[in-house]
Amino acid sequence: MLNWRVAQVLIKYGLAATASEVAFVGVLLLRVRRMHSYNIQFGHAAGEVLLQRVQEMIAAALRPGDRVDRVGDADFLIVLPHLPSPQHSELAAARLQQVFAEGFLLDQQPVRVEVAIGIVVAPEHGTNADQLLRRVVQAGEASLASVQGVAVFRPDRDGDPVPHVALYEAIRNNRLQAYLQPILDIATGRLVAVESLARWPGPGGDIASPERFIAVAEQTGLITPLTRWSLNTSAQHAAQLTRHFKRPIAMAVNLSPRALAERGMVEQIMEALNLWEVDPQHLILEITETTVMKDPEASVPLLKRLRDHGLRIAIDDFGTGNASFTYLRHLPLTELKIDHSFVTALHTNQRSEHLVEAMIALAHKLGLRVVAEGVDSAETLSCLAGLGCDFGQGYFLGKPQPVAQFLTNSAPDSSKSHSVRADMS
DSSP states (O other), rough: OOHHHHHHHHHHHHHTTTTTSSSSEEEEEEEEETTHHHHHHHHHHHHHHHHHHHHHHHHHHHHHOOOOOOOOOOOEEEEEEEEESSSHHHHHHHHHHHHHTTEETTTTTEEOOOOEEEEEEESSSSSSSSHHHHHHHHHHHHHHOOOSEEEEOOOGGOOOOOOOHHHHHHHHHTTOEEEEEEETTTTTOOOEEEEEEEEEOOOSEEOOHHHHHHHHHHTTHHHHHHHHHHHHHHHHHHHHHHHHSSOOEEEEEOOOOOHHSSSHHHHHHHHHHHHTTTOOGGGEEEEHHHHHHOOOHHHHHHHHHHHHHTTTEEEEESSSSSSSHHHHHHSSOSEEEEEHHHHTTTTOOOHHHHHHHHHHHHHTTTTOOOEEEEEOHHHHHHHHHHHHEEEEEEEETOOOEEEEHHHHOOOOTTOHHHHHHHHHH
């Protein structure tokens, strides 16, 4: 159980400290994984010593003026006032993950603690202590289920569970929508690809994102028709983009773990490409390490078959998993997408810049193209250009838009970065 009184006092401190500023307050709930097992193995006294050390390490990683306190059995609430942007709360979480990933000595014994971190930001996610506390707890629950171990609160997680019957009807009646987000050549500003992102418009005009309905689809067996819809729609729009721009534009589409494991997946993909007369080299399948880790013995041969057919394979969210470099060796990849958490901090954090530079150099050595996710400012774009990154994707270059709006805002002869950004943002 969380100590809500202590937690609310901490959050109120952060809100009061920033009340007179145009700034953000980050609230993080850090949870130590598997503490129960540690207590059983070493005893509660040893567990208390470990948690005290964890709190000391958190405090040492924070800035002057930040606050941390233990608010549960293995839960720590961290308040970060005076943040210049919401993204800085994610940078703080990444820093804390790094601190604990390195391990430490406790009573001369090496210890490695795994943590999960939920994040909310005021005023984006709430303006009072009670609201922020409830929402950071929800984000904390999501972080425990996340492979990355970090989750930012999203309002769409607060809604009612997506009924699978309604999802089935939406798929069957083609009520889902594809949104397209541009991927640009950083050197020239030329549009080279788009990523297709599924959205589900609700009756009240609200838009449900994939986080709400993909899990339901996987749990209820609807992932097969949903994947078929996604592949067919992506191939159709790839053909549409080629006609509009009078040159091929690659289409990137995400494959979930369950979708990749579906029987006949290769045949489904090739049927969609043949139906819309799309060259396989213009379809990019984006997978995460999680997708492959579900069943690597089946996934790797299947991806090799797809690559043999000419499709491109991208590893998504690179750098956030536990086995990134292992999969670089085994997977038939053509491109690598650097996770936004590294890209966002490029021009403010030298270590992030060095990491991104190393990722780009490694990918190029392996013959892979590099896409940087999270390009949200001119400074970030300039830094990526200096590092030799191939492609960029992010809100500064263009936000996701419905297909018709995307085509309306994109001139067929758009070849300069400034004209594309002006139209797409």
